[in-house]
C-alpha cells in the first residue's frame with residue numbers, strides 16, 4: 485500500500501463512519517423487528533432513502549413466456565413489496581427478465597416503493613438509446629430511477645448520453661457496474677473522474693477485494709454502492725449452510741445464514757444496499773428479514789469473517 489492509498493483509506497473511512505452514524509436507521513431487536521419499517525440508507529447525492537435489501541433478477545426472472553411460471557414470480561415480488569422492498573435491478577443482458585418484471589409489476593396492487601434500476605449493455609452509443617427505451621417499455625416505466633452502464637461496456641459513449649438524459653430529467657440517477665472483482669482499476673478511474681451517482685460491485689463475506697479501494701473511494705466521492713452476488717450465486721449456502729450459525733448471530737437478529745451474509749454486507753459503512761436474487765417466496769422473506777433488527781458492529785463483522793474462514 486502506498487502513502488496515497490493509506491491516505492485515501494483513512495480519509496474515506498473517517499468520512500464513511502461519520503456518514504453511517506448519521507444515516508443508518510437501526511431498528512429494534514427481533515420480535516418487534518419483523519414488523520418494523522426496513523432499514524434504509526440515504527443515496528449520498530440527494531439523501532433519498534433506499535431500503536438496504538433490494539432484489540436482483542439475473543437467472544431468477546429469466547423464465548420466458550410461461551404464464552404459470554411467471555405467476556410464481558408475481559408471488560416473489562409480492563413478498564418483496566409486502567416486506568418493504570425498494571430496488572429491483574435488471575439488465576437487457578438477463579434474457580426475458582425485464583419483460584417478466586414488467587408482467588409482475590402490472591399485476592401487483594402496490595408497487596409504490598419501487599426503485600427501478602436497469603442497465604445499458606451494448607458497444608454502440610446509438611443502440612444504447614434504443615435499448616434504454618425498450619427497457620422502459622418492458623418494465624412499464626416512464627423513466628428509470630437508476631440507469632447503469634453494465635460492466636463498463638462503451639462507458640464513454642453511454643455516459644455522454646446519460647448525463648444528457650439526467651440533465652433533461654429523463655433518468656434520475658446514473659451508475660456503472662462490475663462484478664467478480666473484474667476491471668477494478670478501470671472502474672476506480674471512472675469513479676474518480678466522473679459524476680457517477682451509483683456504483684455496483686461484488687462484495688460478500690468471502691469476496692472482500694472492494695474493501696481495499698473501491699468502497700473507501702465511493703464513500704469519499706459520495707457515490708451510493710449496490711452490492712451484487714451477495715451469496716456468490718448460492719455458493720455460500722453450499723459451503724457454509726450445513727454448519728451452525730455462530731453464537732453471536734442472535735446479537736445481529738439473524739435467524740438464518742441468508743440474513744447473516746446480507747447483514748455482513750449492509751453493515752459496511754460505505755454500502756447502500758445489497759441485491760440478492762431469488763426465485764422463491766420463502767427465500768425472499770428470509771432475505772428481507774435482513775433489512776430489520778440490529779446490524780453487526782466492526783468487531784462482530786471481523787469475527788464473522790474469521791468464523792466462516794474457519795469452517
Ligand SMILES: NC(=O)c1ccc[n+]([C@@H]2O[C@H](COP(=O)([O-])OP(=O)(O)OC[C@H]3O[C@@H](n4cnc5c(N)ncnc54)[C@H](OP(=O)(O)O)[C@@H]3O)[C@@H](O)[C@H]2O)c1
Nearest residue numbers: 540541542661663712713714715716717742760761762763
Ligand atoms: N456486472 C453486473 O452488473 C452484475 C453481475 C452479477 C450480478 N448482478 C446483479 O446482482 C444480482 C445478484 O447476484 P446473483 O444473482 O449472481 O447471485 P446471488 O444473489 O449471490 O445468489 C443468487 C442465488 O442464491 C439463492 N438464494 C437466494 N436467497 C436464498 C436464501 N434465502 N436461501 C438459500 N438460497 C438463496 C438463489 O436461489 P433460489 O432461487 O433457489 O432462491 C440463487 O441461486 C443479480 O441477480 C443481478 O441483478 C449484476
